Amino acid sequence: MPTPRPLPSTSLLVACIAVATWFVVRPFIDPFPPASDTLHFRRILALCTRRDAVYHSGRGACVHPRKPEGHRIYSNSTRAQCAPESQGLVCAAIYILLLILFIPFAFSDAISSAASAKDVEGIVVTEFPHYQLSVYLSSLLSLLIATMLGFLDDVFDIRWRHKIPIPIIASIPLLMVYYAERGNTHVVVPLPLRFLFGTLVNLGPLYYIYMSLLSTFATNSFNILAGINGSEVSQAVIIALSVILNDLLYLPWPLDFRIPLHLLGSRKEVEIGGVWSAGMAYGSRELVERHLFSLYFMLPLLAVCTGFMYHNWYPARAFPGDTLCYVTGMAFAVVGIQAHFSKTLLLFFIPQIFNFLLSCPQLFGLVPCPRHRVPRIDHDTNLLYPSQAPFEQKPPSKLATLILRVLSTLGLAKLTIEPSTGAIASTTNLTILNFFLVRLGPMTEKRLVQVLMAAQVGGSVLAFVVRYGLAGLVYDGNRR
Incomplete structure (x- = not known):
């Protein structure tokens, strides 16, 4: 079994306590608006969660992979050795436990207001935010289902055609709560198409299909972009950071500044901050609550993933399995659907x-x-070299030949061409990892995951440019 990486000493916990104490004391020194109070406690739990993930992920049971030569890439030092698999289950357990423990703090404002409310007649009627609670619990239930189904996939090696409906099953609680609360199914039509469809279009049931497909894509997109040390968890870390940064733009801050979007072609500037202007929400409490909800789920996810990344980085001492892919993908789908920024979320998945x-010719x-x-x-x-997909049983069809030659161009x-017939004998597997190797040449596994992370960061930067710089070209008004 590979020698596990040394676990951090107690100095890390002491440092986390010091930082967490600062987050607690800071609001009393210079008070923030009430909407941010709960967020500070979430930061404390996120710091502690990261330490738990670092500690427990390295103590997984030693099990042999199902297919050591095909399922994972092993370095020379760890190849054919025993390594903990499916450690995404540990991360998911810590993540969900933290979300459960946080429930009273997420609704602390409603609880405290009910406790402090007084009435001269002795009867107090305080409206509790049942809708927000149902949204939180349904999101938690979807994550639990995703964890269970992901672990079943790790254990029983479910085929791809059976994996597709798994995220749809996990998204049912989300969709039911969305429907029960009469969730909005209207979409704003881009400016060039308004002469055909008008300003708003009610998609009705199609919107629910879109949300279920979003959860399917978010989970399986990590699963098909995997196989090297650190690939799955690094994607989750960068996307979580991007979502958190996007959420922070909408929260109240004591400082304000302006983003010169006119440099990107926009007609106006975006003002960020101001204590009571609630960032880019411009005083909208609903938008602040939506992005606070997103932060409640993203901060612990980031903490868990960074903790696990310590053990999954090359050369990996533990592997996430399919469970981590399902849980992280479902977490992103949850915040995208419930916080109503699914289009922005998709931009982070460029x-x-x-x-x-690129994989569609093989997937179909x-x-x-x-x-x-x-x-x-x-x-x-x-x-590492690009892996091949040979045409062993039958030659490619005319459509496949056309697509492959376009991709090659x-x-x-x-492509590998048969000299005698000129037909395509094989092609490199159509994944972004093999694409990097085709364009950049052979490289080590550590270098390849660094290239993948650089591409993910570049995609997030492009997403922010499109969302806050170019969106004004096709949408009018303040599309928040």
């Missing part, structure tokens, strides 16, 4: 969308699709 579109059967499309490792040099794939 590399995953690219990987999905036009090109042979092996179960694991991870890059091939040369154990002599410890370098664009530099997205590398």
